[in-house]
Amino acid sequence: MKMKIFTMPEEMQAWATAQKAAGRTIGLCPTMGALHEGHMTLMRAAKEASDIVIASVFVNPTQFAPGEDYEKYPRQFREDCEKLAREGVDAVFHPEPAAMYPAGFGTYVTPDCAETQVLEGARRPIHFRGVATVVTKLMNITRADRAFFGQKDAQQVAVVRRCVEDLNLPVQVTMVPICREESGLARSSRNAYLRPAERKAATVLSRSLRKAETAFTAGERSAERLVALVQEELAGEPLARVDYVALRTFPGLQPVTEVRETCLLALAVFIGTTRLIDNVILEGEA
Numbered sequence: 001m002k003m004k005i006f007t008m009p010e011e012m013q014a015w016a017t018a019q020k021a022a023g024r025t026i027g028l029c030p031t032m033g034a035l036h037e038g039h040m041t042l043m044r045a046a047k048e049a050s051d052i053v054i055a056s057v058f059v060n061p062t063q064f065a066p067g068e069d070y071e072k073y074p075r076q077f078r079e080d081c082e083k084l085a086r087e088g089v090d091a092v093f094h095p096e097p098a099a100m101y102p103a104g105f106g107t108y109v110t111p112d113c114a115e116t117q118v119l120e121g122a123r124r125p126i127h128f129r130g131v132a133t134v135v136t137k138l139m140n141i142t143r144a145d146r147a148f149f150g151q152k153d154a155q156q157v158a159v160v161r162r163c164v165e166d167l168n169l170p171v172q173v174t175m176v177p178i179c180r181e182e183s184g185l186a187r188s189s190r191n192a193y194l195r196p197a198e199r200k201a202a203t204v205l206s207r208s209l210r211k212a213e214t215a216f217t218a219g220e221r222s223a224e225r226l227v228a229l230v231q232e233e234l235a236g237e238p239l240a241r242v243d244y245v246a247l248r249t250f251p252g253l254q255p256v257t258e259v260r261e262t263c264l265l266a267l268a269v270f271i272g273t274t275r276l277i278d279n280v281i282l283e284g285e286a
């Protein structure tokens, strides 16, 4: 089947509805484009679990605050389509902002829960309202049975799961492991902003997390000490400016002192002017 491209929500929804009527299950991979190998791991997971894969490519304005990188976010739709076609994606949804947020738009999904108050939510106050709104719309437009998200944005996965549960959306959410370069750097569309020296410096993020993970595997359970190990390693990189390092339960994102259940060790670090995030999940014994 030749990959279909839809720009209008009604047309996308009509096609998806016809697929469902024919008894096919739909896997949705929401993206903002500038696709890399990490996105392809989402497509492959979706393909394995669904009859039809729909990728959305939409730089969602409502999840960017003024002064963030909405305007400069990389856009390369033609290359994205070539990559998606090679992966055997069935349809791409690529709307204009005005098609998603027409004049008079006024209904937002505002998750008001522990998952949105901390980490990224504490620094980017409107971010998760924008994410929850667009993801809910995308799920409805594509009639998705399953939706696939990367672990790099683990908090986003926690928030989406909360929305799906709270709003009784009939969608199963799957988190796909972080895809890393050989250097350990987590793949991200924002890596495109990094100059060569910064790209090298950015490997400190994964290195610092690995250090804590190794200590955890060796038996360290103190959240304070695990966080300190990460901070110590980050402090050794002159180009890195730490925004936060935090250890919380996952997916509830509650504070912890001892890692006895599944937890998220997450960080946000500026390398030059580029803000990068990364994380590792520590599987507790509970």
Ligand code: PAF
Pocket: 030, 031, 032, 058, 060, 063, 131, 134, 135, 153, 156
């Ligand atoms: O993770 C992203 O790329 C975005 O937050 C998403 C899920 C596509 C919503 O715009």
